Amino acid sequence: MLAVLSPGTELRRFRKGVMPKVAVAVLLFIPLIYGALYLWAFWAPTDELKNLPVALVNEDIGAINDGERITAGADVVDNLVDGHDLDWQVTDAADASTGVADGDYYFAVTIPADFSANAISVGTDAPTSATVAVDYNDSNNFLASTLGGSAMTVLRDAVAVELGTQTADALLVGLNDAGDGIRSAADGATTLADGLVTAHDGAGKLIVGLGSLADGAVSLDDGAAKLADGASTLSGGLATLNSGSATLAEKSGELSAGAATLAGGMQAAADGAATLSEKSQQLSGGATALADGTAALAAGTGQVSGGIDQLLAAMEAAPAGTPASAFLPSVQKLQAGATELNTQTGAAATQVQGYAGLSAQFTAGVGELSDKLAAGAPGAQQLASGAAQLSDGAGQLAAGVSTAASGAGSLSAGAATLSAGTGTLVDGSSQLVEGGSALNDGAAQLADGSRELADKLSEGGEAVPVMSDSDIDTKAGVFAEPVVLDQSWQNEAKSFGEGFAPFFIALATFVGALITWLILRALPARALAAGASGIRAVMTGFLPAVAIGLGQVVIMMLVLVYGIGLEPVYWLATSAFIYLATLTFLALQQMFIILLGTAAGRVVSLVLLMLMLSSSGGTYPVETTPEFFQALHPWMPASYVVSGLRELITGGVDSRLWLSVLVLAGILVGSLAISAWSAGKQRMWTVARLHPELSI
Secondary structure, three states: OOOOOOOOOHHHHHOOOHHHHHHHHHHHHHHHHHHHHHHHHOOOHHHHHHHOEEEEEEOOOOEEEOOEEEOHHHHHHHHHHHHOOOEEEEOOHHHHHHHHHHOOOOEEEEEOOOHHHHHOHHHOOOOOOEEEEEEEOOOOOHHHHHHHHHHHHHHHHHHHHHHHHHHHHHHHHHHHHHHHHHHHHHHHHHHHHHHHHHHHHHHHHHHHHHHHHHHHHHHHHHHHHHHHHHHHHHHHHHHHHHHHHHHHHHHHHHHHHHHHOOOOOOHHHHHHHHHHHHHHHHHHHHHHHHHHHHHHHHHHHHHHHHHHHHHHHHHHHOOOOOOHHHHHHHHHHHHHHHHHHHHHHHHHHHHHHHHHHHHHHHHHHHHHHHHHHHHHOOOOHHHHHHHHHHHHHHHHHHHHHHHHHHHHHHHHHHHHHHHHHHHHHHHHHHHHHHHHHHHHHHHHHHHHHHHHHHHHHHHHHHHOOOOOHHHHHHHHHHHHOOEEEEEEEOOOOOOHHHHHHHHHHHHHHHHHHHHHHHHOOOOOHHHHHOOOOHHHHHHHHHHHHHHHHHHHHHHHHHHHHHHHOOOOOOHHHHHHHHHHHHHHHHHHHHHHHHHHOHHHHHHHHHHHHHHHHHHOOOOOOHHHOOHHHHHHHHHOHHHHHHHHHHHHHHOOOOHHHHHHHHHHHHHHHHHHHHHHHHHHHOOOOOHHHHOOOOOO
16 A cells, blocks of 8 residues: 555656646546436436426317317316426417427427317217327427327326216216116006006906806806797697687587587576686687797797807807907896796796686586586487587696696796896806906006007117117227327437437537547647647647548448438438537537646546536437536537437428537637637747646
8 A cells, every 4th residue: 555655656646736636536526427417417307397398289169068068178288287297388379380390399289179079979970089189399309209209198098088087978878868768668667567467357357257157158048948948848738728728619619509409408507508618718718818928938038049149159259358348238138038038937827827727617617517417418418429529628728738837837947047147147247347347457557558668768769879880889999099199290200219319429429529639639739839820730730630520420421321221301411510510529629628738628528528418408308307407508519419410310490400500610610719829828838838737
């Protein structure tokens, strides 16, 4: 360690004078300058995007949705400005376009006039994604456009969330309307179900009534059959009775004639015969009336039987669902006929029974007369023979009366059965009518419920839009991407390398000048020794560097264009501007060397290089760097080199290029002038110049 501090070490020469000590301090801080300074400048540029000026134009005219005014564009503008993610400058379209072209704004965001209309268009027949137009200019700053693209993606997602609410609201309103219709349809379906239950109950009652009606019809048919059989038997007996009565009347006449010729002594027999003849006449008249009643009864029975057959035929022929009330008039008519038939049958039975009593009395009278005739007139053979025939006719008459009585009983029983069946039929018809009424009510409820169901389903169907497959695909696309970015560039860098080319070319020209002055002498001593003027001495050292600089530019441009593929918009102007930057940096560094000395001048050049790297705005926009670098930016030569090259390589030449040319030309001329002034003062040698405090 002591050997290090010995007078023979390299550090010994840094102990004397101020500049050596400054040089050592600079050496200690050079890594810090190149490391910490650069990291400081670009520590968190994305956190400082809030300082990036961006134009914001709102042309949205709004829209009406279900009577409510929608201003989605204004809402987006308010959210963006309040969010402070970028330095939003709300302006108009003309100022935004001019500002992006001139570099006042890094890019512009425009919300078009149909923004709100498109935001809610997913519920219409022409769904369209809302559009946000973004206008970039890479000649302002390539990374600014890149960061802007990322910011616009975030913006798009944020706006998509906002518009997604509008889109979902438009869809949900339609679904809610459809839900109302479906709920109303459900109410109609409930009414329909209630009607079905009522109809089911009515159908049950109808079935029971039809069963009772069928049973009554069977009983009515059986009673009618019995009534027909009894009527047939009664008709036969009455026919026999009528025949016997006729024979009896005939023979009674003959007997009366025979009795008149009989001896006058047979007065008592004659009187009895006269009385018998009278009774026979009455009996004959009663038999005739009985025959007529029997015929009417038979006709009524036939009508009842025919009515039953017609009713059965009508019931069998009736279509399914025919209301029972349709058969009620026939049933009531049949009931009335059966009642009348029952009444006539009872009257006929009474007549027959009375006639049977008269016949019995007549038979007894005839027997008594026969005995008297046999006792009183043994010689009246003709009278006896007639009495015998009369007795036979009376026997036949009694037999016919007995048969008629039997038939009348059967007829009465059949009429009773018929009456009972008619009652059952009436009860069944009543149940049928009740069931039919209930069924009719249920059918009415079914109709109302079906109509309500159809109406509400129709309303619900109208609330839900009818969409084709293409409509569904379109709306699904709009719903999935409610906002799209319409990005455009006034001047677009074709690649990442082209975007960064101005920065690296500026760095290359400065480093090229730095290396050049490592090889060449900034101020040749021979020129000073020859007594040349300051400007001549400076140009003696500068002109060789100019030639080398030209070679550097030519080689670099050939490689950049034909080797790497850089395609400047203005090829020759780019080359000339790079050569101007090279000359400027050569003159500037020459000035540092001539003015401060070789060692100090080169150190200052290195420090300037680092400051230009972090403050020229060649990478991130200068607004995203700390204020220290923003303050340095307009004073750094590389800031103007980068600005000019951006416009020449990417396009969009404006006043910034000419400003850059003037600044570089001014630095070039000013550096040469200062160098000439300093060189003029250095024509006289001093001890300090012969033994500088710091040398390389």
